[in-house]
Amino acid sequence: MASITLNHLVKKYGDGFPAVNDVSLDIADGEFIILVGPSGCGKSTLLRMIVGLEDITSGDLLINGERVNDKAPRDRNLAMVFQNYALYPHLTVFENIAFPLRLAKGKYTDEQVNKLVNDAAATLELTEHLDRKPANLSGGQRQRVAMGRAIVRQADAFLFDEPLSNLDAKLRGQMRSEISQMQRRLGTTSVYVTHDQTEAMTLGDRVAVLKKGILQQVASPRELYEQPINLFVAGFIGSPSMNFLPATVDGNVLRTAVGDITIPQDKASKATGKNIVLVGLRPEFFEDAKFVDEAKLHHGSTFTAPISHTEWLGNEQYGYIPFHPDPEVKELLDNLARDMDADELRPQIVVTIDAASRIRGGRDAELWLDTRKVHLFDPETGENLTRDAEAGAELTEEANAARAEEIAMAHENDKVGSGN
Template sequence: MASITMNNLVKKYDDGFPAVNDVSIDVADGEFLILVGPSGCGKSTLLRMVVGLEDITSGDLLIDGERVNEKEPRQRNLSMVFQNYALYPFLTVYENIAFPLRLAKGKFSEKEIDEKVRHASELLDLDDHLERKPGNLSGGQRQRVAMGRAIVRDAEAFLFDEPLSNLDAKLRGQMRTEIAQLQRRLGITSLYVTHDQTEAMTLGDRVAVLKKGRLQQIASPRELYEQPVNLFVAGFIGAPSMNFLPARRDGDIFHTPIGDIPVPEHAKGKLDQAGELLVLGIRPEHFADAKDVQDTPWAARGTTFEAELTHTEWLGNQQYGYVRYEQDQDVKAKLDELAKDLDADEMPAQVVVELDAASRIRGGSTTSLWVNTQKMHVFDPESGTNLTRDEEAGAELTREANEERKAEIKRLHDQNL
């Protein structure tokens, strides 16, 4: 195992375009770090720079404290798991897993090769498939074979480049679980690239969010969700996405298209330098049918407003309602720019609210909704900065996640002794 340190990494192509622009990340020994972002954000380029498949224009890359900028990929002792599996179709599963060992030209005896292959096969539940060819395997089984080949190399770290994107939704969920459990059992440093935020949120100890080659925020999944640093991170993390409402502040009141909202306590004192025009960020789950909250202890944490739902979506265990509003033209350009950064055409002028599955509210009806203003974020529409971010609370969430990771790795290590 090893730590990976990226110091001010830059990758510029011949036309001068910076695909990766001044990225600095420390990946701890045994950590599972996710690189996530929309298409073209530089995440795969950064991974290829680490493994040695892309030259580094400037900056330093260190593996276990040793600078490796000029080292060939084979000298870095990193194992890459590709999106397309990169298996040899004419070799059996056994020989595919054994291939990197045989490539070492006499470094391992046949007995050592067999022991390593069978150990990896047992870890990945491939014992019944060792004599089969890749063409006769399912997508999930092929991915496990690719991982087996990485395991036998005793590499310093695993690097995954969108390994699950070729699988259907059910298999992706299954493989996510297997990869997470395997990484914990092995305790091996792992870098994982994905554009799928579900993978990022469920797999990573920490997640690095990239936009146009620049690092936006690196933190635990929970810190990213609860304390995003800017509009981009807030909009990228979460499904359905955070709602963004234009608001004009008048003293202790926000005037919004869905009604007046009192400025919450956690925002007071943080908006003194802000302009009159702001953007409020509210996640769908922080809304509710007002009837469900009345006479409850948490009713005082928010406020109610009247709204007409255009339609609802019932998903069995939950329900979503949609409220259209008239967009403020002064922030429309900024929100449309944000939408393009998030790989969308435009930011719809609507609020998505999560309702109880048993709610009888239906599209076309006007109803009273409640919003938890204590969970509301306030953003500067020009810079995109989250003006109400609690840095200490966010850092504490990441510290807790780090301690949980160390404890889980130790527990699994002790079980395997």
């Protein structure tokens, strides 16, 4: 296992454009870190710089404290799992997994190869498929073979480059769980690239969000979700995305296109001197006012807004509130959409309401908003004016402690299972 340190890494191509721009990141021994961002943000380039497939223009890359900028990929002892599996079609599953061991000629006896391959196969539930060829396997099984090949190398770290993007939604969910459990059992440092935020939020100890080659924020998934540092992180993390609603601040009242919203004074004070703010509202901050009990009502603000349509999902439903931004704000939303690799950010608010609610499209609805959770953003800089850095750090510390406990329990269960 290994710690990986990135000190001011820069990657420039022939045109001088920095695909990776001054990225610094400390990855602890045994940590599972996710690199996430829209297409072209530099996440795959950064991964390839770590493994040695891309030259480093400037900065230092250290593995276990040793500078490895000039080391060849084979000398870094890192195992990479690719998006397209990179399996040899003419070899059996056994020989595909054993391939890196065969390459190290004379280093492993046949007995050692058999043990390492069979142990990896058992970990990944591939034992009964060892004699089959890749063409006869499902997509999920092929991805497991690729992971098995990484495991047998006994590498210091695993590097995953969008390994699940070729799988259907159901298989992706299954493989997410398998990768997470495998990483807990093995405790191997892992760096995982994805554009799928569900993978980012469910897999990683910490998530590093990139935009145009620049690192925006590194934190636990929960800190990113609850205490985003800026508009981009807030909009990119979460599904459905955070709503952004332009508002003017009048005392502790937000004057918005869908009505007046009263917020706590401590939040309102953070916007002092700002003519316009963007209010960040996650869909789950809302509820049908009829479903909010008295004890909870005083923690929020109730307002009436027109619902264009609703979507019933069984366990909950979404309501959509259109609004009309002025041209300046619309341009800001369009620019943010481009940054997030989206076609546009529609001028509407998505609200999550109880599945039993009778709110319907084409009517005004009385909604309750939990104003304790509202974020205010500076539309010029994108800064989250109401971010509580201390509360965010506590969330990441809690996540780290919980993860350490999970890993310890996984190791204990393995011992019990093996009879040791």
